[in-house]
Amino acid sequence: MTPIPFSLSPTSPLFKQVLTTPQKGARFGPRAIRAASARQTSFRGFNARAGINPYLSWAHILDCGDIPVTPFDNFVALSQMTQAYLELGHRTPLSSSLSIPKIISLGGDHSIALAALRALNKAYGGPVAVLHFDAHLDTWHPAKYPSPWPSEQAQFNHGSMFWIASNEGLILNGSSVHAGLRTRLSGADWADYEDDTSQGFLRISADDIDDVGPRGVVDAIIGRMGVEIPVYLSVDIDVLDPGLAPGTGTPEAGGWTSRELIRILRGIEGLNLVGADIVEVAPAYDGVGEQTALAGAQVAYEILTSMVKRGLADMGKVPEVPGRDEWRKDEL
Numbered sequence: 167m168t169p170i171p172f173s174l175s176p177t178s179p180l181f182k183q184v185l186t187t188p189q190k191g192a193r194f195g196p197r198a199i200r201a202a203s204a205r206q207t208s209f210r211g212f213n214a215r216a217g218i219n220p221y222l223s224w225a226h227i228l229d230c231g232d233i234p235v236t237p238f239d240n241f242v243a244l245s246q247m248t249q250a251y252l253e254l255g256h257r258t259p260l261s262s263s264l265s266i267p268k269i270i271s272l273g274g275d276h277s278i279a280l281a282a283l284r285a286l287n288k289a290y291g292g293p294v295a296v297l298h299f300d301a302h303l304d305t306w307h308p309a310k311y312p313s314p315w316p317s318e319q320a321q322f323n324h325g326s327m328f329w330i331a332s333n334e335g336l337i338l339n340g341s342s343v344h345a346g347l348r349t350r351l352s353g354a355d356w357a358d359y360e361d362d363t364s365q366g367f368l369r370i371s372a373d374d375i376d377d378v379g380p381r382g383v384v385d386a387i388i389g390r391m392g393v394e395i396p397v398y399l400s401v402d403i404d405v406l407d408p409g410l411a412p413g414t415g416t417p418e419a420g421g422w423t424s425r426e427l428i429r430i431l432r433g434i435e436g437l438n439l440v441g442a443d444i445v446e447v448a449p450a451y452d453g454v455g456e457q458t459a460l461a462g463a464q465v466a467y468e469i470l471t472s473m474v475k476r477g478l479a480d481m482g483k484v485p486e487v488p489g490r491d492e493w494r495k496d497e498l
């Protein structure tokens with residue numbers, strides 16, 4: 167496994183104005199997450215919950231920089247993003263234990279997931295499961311975004327990319343999961359859920375955590391996905407409550423805390439992650455605290471740790487992690 171963080175950060179605001187609703191500014195997300203990651207160094211990178219330092223383990227970690235995309239045409243931008251993922255995905259990994267690199271994308275607009283899934287389909291020869299942390303479904307039928315100027319080009323946006331991916335056969339129907347949902351639906355019925363169900367997603371709402379706790383959420387995810395099928399992990403930062411992560415384009419009240427999300431991510435470390443993204447960070451709405459970017463950086467670190475640890479497990483080298491009580495025995 168060779169996790170390769172990179173980001174999609176167009177140089178013009180027009181690109182995000184076309185794709186993102188309603189608050190603009192996610193084009194600055196990659197640089198904000200990078201800045202918030204500044205203190206994540208190899209000499210203080212040991213992850214005590216996992217028993218490894220992902221920066222000093224077997225994986226070679228590279229930052230491939232930003233992918234330049236046109237700000238003027240959604241379809242051309244999608245083609246550029248897809249070609250970039252294909253190029254990176256077909257490079258020979260520096261880590262000899264892998265045949266295909268693993269890519270963690272920093273965003274930026276959530277629509278990058280469609281390009282990633284197209285490339286993964288080519289690399290793995292078939293669909294992959296999607297684990298999607300988000301307040302919103304993002305499996306919306308494009309017609310659910312009403313426009314006085316409807317067009318085929320306008321169908322591609324940050325709320326329809328999984329609908330498009332599913333219709334292209336890129337998502338493993340029946341093995342995928344949404345987690346943290348609290349979105350409003352279109353119209354006056356359950357049609358949005360019916361569309362989502364037809365695409366094979368299990369829905370875990372934000373409220374479910376009050377009933378089953380983080381462990382129950384973890385169990386539901388693992389029960390659905392198992393630990394063998396390839397999984398693409400997509401984390402929209404608006405899965406967090408806007409009181410804790412206000413820097414995002416479509417904030418929804420009633421979300422999870424960063425502690426809850428991180429606890430769940432730690433619980434699913436055994437998944438077979440083949441790629442991931444952290445998206446929709448819009449730092450202009452953070453004020454001076456960088457809290458959303460900091461949360462995004464921590465999420466990236468946890469995902470990276472899980473990828474590296476899963477690689478160790480595949481090599482039969484699972485590190486021993488002392489229990490909490492073992493560390494505290496001298497204090498009790």
